[in-house]
Amino acid sequence: MRNLFKKLSTLFYYGINSVISTVVDVCIVWILVKLHVGIVAANTVGVLAGFLLGYVLNAAYVFGAAKSRIGFFIYFGTFLIGLFLADWLIFWGNTCLFAGLGENLNFLLSKGLSIVVPFFVMYFLRKWLYALLEKKQCN
Numbered sequence: 001m002r003n004l005f006k007k008l009s010t011l012f013y014y015g016i017n018s019v020i021s022t023v024v025d026v027c028i029v030w031i032l033v034k035l036h037v038g039i040v041a042a043n044t045v046g047v048l049a050g051f052l053l054g055y056v057l058n059a060a061y062v063f064g065a066a067k068s069r070i071g072f073f074i075y076f077g078t079f080l081i082g083l084f085l086a087d088w089l090i091f092w093g094n095t096c097l098f099a100g101l102g103e104n105l106n107f108l109l110s111k112g113l114s115i116v117v118p119f120f121v122m123y124f125l126r127k128w129l130y131a132l133l134e135k136k137q138c139n
Contacts, residue, residue: 010062011123013058013061013062014058015119017057017058017061017062020053020057021051021053021054021057022050022115024046024049024053025046025047025050025115026111027046028046029045029046029111030107032045039091039094039107040087040090040091043086043087043114047083047086047087048083051079051083055075055076055079058075059072059075063075063126063130068133070133071130074129074130074133075126078125078126078129079122081121081122081125082118082121082122083118085114085118086114086115086117087114089114089117089118090110090111093114094106094107094110097110097113098110
């Protein structure tokens, strides 16, 4: 039971930190899109800003192993996977899945899709990789 609580608490903190990072991300993307920057380029800038903030918050509170150089590379590598996934999802959502909806709804749904899916993919991938790193460091 205690182990389950610990796992849920790290997911909770990761979620809170991700919300903060996501607000920064979405605001940047929204502003850049309104300034007529392409949606994929705008999304990349927003996600990069969110990554930097997320790393600072999550390295300390969620992924203790992220403080090392190898830990940073794991975080960065999973970020690149998440960025590719987020950019693909926002493009697909914007041009295919939600294309028939109004501009604002299309943006919100496409951006939402590009947030939710990578959130879970990166969390579980990072937890797995950091557990492997900790196990390797203990041996």
